[in-house]
Amino acid sequence: MNYKIDKSNAAALAYSNKPKFIAGVTGTDGKTSIAWKTYMLWKYSGKKCAYMGTLGLYNNCNVKIESYKLKNMTTFDSFVIHEILHKLAEAKVQYVVIEASSIGLHQKRLLNVKFDVAVWSTFSSEHLDYHHTIENYRNAKLKILQHLKSQAPFFFHYKLDDKCKREIYKYKYSQEYGKKCYIENNILTWRNSKHMINLQNSISFYQNNLLAALHICETSKIQIKDLIPHLNINVPGRMQTVTLHNKLFMIDYAHTPQAIKSLLSQIKAKYKKIAVITGCGGHRYTAKQYRSEFINKRQKIGKVLQKYADISIITDDNVRTESASQIRSDILSQCTGIEIPSRACAIYYALHLNVNIVLIIGKGDERNQIYGNTLNTFHDLSVLQSLAKFYKM
Numbered sequence: 539m540n541y542k543i544d545k546s547n548a549a550a551l552a553y554s555n556k557p558k559f560i561a562g563v564t565g566t567d568g569k570t571s572i573a574w575k576t577y578m579l580w581k582y583s584g585k586k587c588a589y590m591g592t593l594g595l596y597n598n599c600n601v602k603i604e605s606y607k608l609k610n611m612t613t614f615d616s617f618v619i620h621e622i623l624h625k626l627a628e629a630k631v632q633y634v635v636i637e638a639s640s641i642g643l644h645q646k647r648l649l650n651v652k653f654d655v656a657v658w659s660t661f662s663s664e665h666l667d668y669h670h671t672i673e674n675y676r677n678a679k680l681k682i683l684q685h686l687k688s689q690a691p692f693f694f695h696y697k698l699d700d701k702c703k704r705e706i707y708k709y710k711y712s713q714e715y716g717k718k719c720y721i722e723n724n725i726l727t728w729r730n731s732k733h734m735i736n737l738q739n740s741i742s743f744y745q746n747n748l749l750a751a752l753h754i755c756e757t758s759k760i761q762i763k764d765l766i767p768h769l770n771i772n773v774p775g776r777m778q779t780v781t782l783h784n785k786l787f788m789i790d791y792a793h794t795p796q797a798i799k800s801l802l803s804q805i806k807a808k809y810k811k812i813a814v815i816t817g818c819g820g821h822r823y824t825a826k827q828y829r830s831e832f833i834n835k836r837q838k839i840g841k842v843l844q845k846y847a848d849i850s851i852i853t854d855d856n857v858r859t860e861s862a863s864q865i866r867s868d869i870l871s872q873c874t875g876i877e878i879p880s881r882a883c884a885i886y887y888a889l890h891l892n893v894n895i896v897l898i899i900g901k902g903d904e905r906n907q908i909y910g911n912t913l914n915t916f917h918d919l920s921v922l923q924s925l926a927k928f929y930k931m
Contacts, residue, residue: 546616546649553624557588557634560623560651561754564638564682565659565695567797568747569612570902572657574773575751576635582768583760588626590614591637593774593903595622599629610906613642616649623651633758638685640678641668652687655757657715657750658694661702662796666831667821680705693753695746715753721745726769728752728762738770739777741804743797775903777801780922783929786895787888789918791902793819793855795838798899802846809894813849815884816899818869820860820908832860833868840872849891850875853884855900856908881907882921889925898922 563573570592577589581598588597592612595603603625607618613636614622626634638648638656661679669675683706686692694706696714706712719728726733737745748769756762772778778789792801798816805812818836843850852866852875866877878884881901888896898918901907907916 542616542646543649546620546646549617549620550650553620555624555627556651557623557627557631559633559654559758561633561635561758562638562648562651562653562656562682562685563591563635563659563750563754564640564643564656564679566662566664567792567794567800568659568743568750569637569639570791571744571747571773571776572659572750572754573635573637574776575748575771576754578771579751579755579760579765579768580633580635580758583755583764585633585758585760586629586631587633587635588622588631589635590619590622591635597626597629597631599626599631601625601629601631610904611642612637612639613647616647619647619651635754638682640665640675643681644669644678648685651685652690653682653685654687654690655754656682656686656690656692657754658682658692658698658702658706659747659750660695660697660796661699662794663831663835664794676702676705683709686711691753691757693750695750713753715749716746719749719752721749726762726766731763733763733766735766735769741777741801743800744777775901775919778903778919780919780926782922782926783889785889785891785893787885787922788895788897789902789922790897790899793900795835795842798839799842799846801897801899802842805895805897806846811848811893811895812846813851813888813891813893813896814843814847814899815851815853815881815888815896816843816869817853817855817881818865818900819856820858820862820865836865836868837872840869843869843875844873847873849893851884851888852877853881854879854907854909855881856904857910858908859910862909881916881918885918885921886925 563569573591580587692712693715696716726735780787792798852869854862905917906913
């Protein structure tokens with residue numbers, strides 16, 4: 539790791555300017571939604587601000603970076619992070635939110651970056667092809683505490699697992715979120731005040747992500763009452779809806795068993811008959827000895843589908859170097875479903891199903907699909923939009 543430390547130190551020296559307020563967001567699920575909502579709330583408040591994460595680099599001051607430098611990473615390379623922060627500071631951007639992935643934290647990509655506030659959303663088994671054990675994964679996430687400025691608040695969801703909480707509570711300025719400040723029946727209870735709101739989405743994790751974003755905004759000295767008119771925020775590839783062929787389609791990034799269960803259980807309570815299109819990613823690293831972990835994850839997804847989906851269509855995600863058919867078989871070992879390898883064909887097939895809603899999950903707003911070492915252009919929403927044009931002809 540020494541070369542990574544040297545690289546980050548060199549980057550921090552070469553690009554020394556930083557915006558005055560930087561927030562960090564970590565968690566197995568919810569990072570992108572929280573970070574994006576924070577960015578949009580800052581924009582609505584008239585702040586010069588930026589977002590860095592899974593969706594790329596966004597800001598309202600026309601600061602750009604060569605796309606090849608982002609490399610489809612959730613947390614960018616350390617040199618790129620410092621270059622961007624420097625350019626943002628020169629453009630007078632004052633508020634920045636950064637997604638901090640476990641791999642990014644472990645690889646010290648955020649070295650020399652200090653957060654004024656940070657949030658941890660959820661925790662469940664993930665990325666074991668890289669971390670190998672759940673303990674290593676947890677410890678990588680906990681490294682975000684090392685990036686906090688002196689006395690900076692750290693917010694974590696109250697349902698985070700006990701092992702995480704025990705370590706977090708060692709940090710004096712840690713606080714739970716989701717209990718004292720919460721949303722119920724379109725009323726936002728925020729400390730000692732209540733605000734009538736009109737959220738278009740009542741899904742619990744959508745609301746939890748919004749609460750986390752509000753905590754970040756409040757820490758940045760924005761009054762919560764001033765944000766009330768702006769709480770309906772759409773996140774690209776997250777619960778994104780399209781009506782096509784008299785049918786509602788929803789695109790979402792949910793790809794872990796926990797996230798899929800949370801989404802499907804609440805969608806099922808609203809819609810009588812649902813269809814789900816999904817797959818599962820192949821491993822990113824050479825980790826054949828950890829194949830049992832991948833099988834376990836895929837079987838858990840299969841069990842969730844069997845319980846909540848009326849029709850399951852198992853297709854390909856980012857297969858990477860694994861066998862695409864084996865990935866699909868792993869999922870189908872625990873559920874009854876239709877196997878359609880082509881994701882585009884799976885979406886087309888769903889057009890003709892007698893259901894109330896079709897959920898296309900796993901890839902969200904991703905613009906590529908990985909087979910082996912080949913990056914193919916693919917975007918769930920673009921497929922739907924193409925079909926919409928066809929049916930209008």
